[in-house]
Amino acid sequence: MLLMGHPNVGKSVVFNRLTGANVTVSNYPGTTVNYTKGYMKINKEDVELIDVPGTFSLEPKDMAEEVATKMLHENNDAVVICVIDASKVERGLYLALQIIEEKFPVVIALNMWDFAKDKNIQTDVDKLQQILGVPVVPTIAISGEGIKELVSKLEDARTVDVERIINNVGGLT
Ligand SMILES: Nc1nc2c(ncn2[C@@H]2O[C@H](COP(=O)(O)OP(=O)(O)OP(=O)(O)O)[C@@H](O)[C@H]2O)c(=O)[nH]1
Ligand SMILES: [Mg+2]
Numbered sequence: 333m334l335l336m337g338h339p340n341v342g343k344s345v346v347f348n349r350l351t352g353a354n355v356t357v358s359n360y361p362g363t364t365v366n367y368t369k370g371y372m373k374i375n376k377e378d379v380e381l382i383d384v385p386g387t388f389s390l391e392p393k394d395m396a397e398e399v400a401t402k403m404l405h406e407n408n409d410a411v412v413i414c415v416i417d418a419s420k421v422e423r424g425l426y427l428a429l430q431i432i433e434e435k436f437p438v439v440i441a442l443n444m445w446d447f448a449k450d451k452n453i454q455t456d457v458d459k460l461q462q463i464l465g466v467p468v469v470p471t472i473a474i475s476g477e478g479i480k481e482l483v484s485k486l487e488d489a490r491t492v493d494v495e496r497i498i499n500n501v502g503g504l505t
Pocket of ligand 1: 344
């Protein structure tokens with residue numbers, strides 16, 4: 333399982349909430365880019381979770397983004413938890429849609445929900461979920477709010493046809 337998203341959206345705080353103490357930091361071969369790996373319990377099973385370096389897209393602009401893109405492509409059976417800054421949902425969706433388009437099962441965490449709320453930015457989570465066809469969960473990683481729900485939605489992660497998402501958007505207008 334992979335945790336992905338833009339830089340600075342709270343991926344590592346989410347990662348710490350999901351994994352136990354047994355984490356390892358590794359250097360991606362041939363680079364100075366580090367990533368962290370840990371394990372989380374799902375239905376009493378230990379599942380590997382990787383805190384992938386932040387990236388804005390799958391068209392890498394620097395070494396960290398290149399590593400992030402490679403890690404995704406090296407784990408082509410992974411479920412991806414896509415962490416999006418709840419105050420910048422539209423921007424964050426670009427990466428999520430790219431990952432969905434590559435047929436990875438995705439769950440979206442709208443993190444920093446508290447911060448977005450303070451800024452009076454609110455997302456209609458049900459509508460977004462309907463349009464995308466993947467689970468969308470508001471989270472506040474620093475307090476742990478929403479993390480349990482995020483875990484419970486992991487088994488609902490599914491691959492979606494992007495054509496369908498486009499049709500769903502069309503159906504709104
Ligand atoms: N208000 C608020 N702050 C948060 C939340 N989650 C994380 N943060 C803060 O946001 C900052 C970035 O969090 P990180 O977990 O380091 O973000 P990241 O996505 O791992 O960042 P990179 O690894 O640099 O890409 C830290 O100061 C966190 O304490 C949240 O839900 N609400
Ligand atoms: Mg991090």
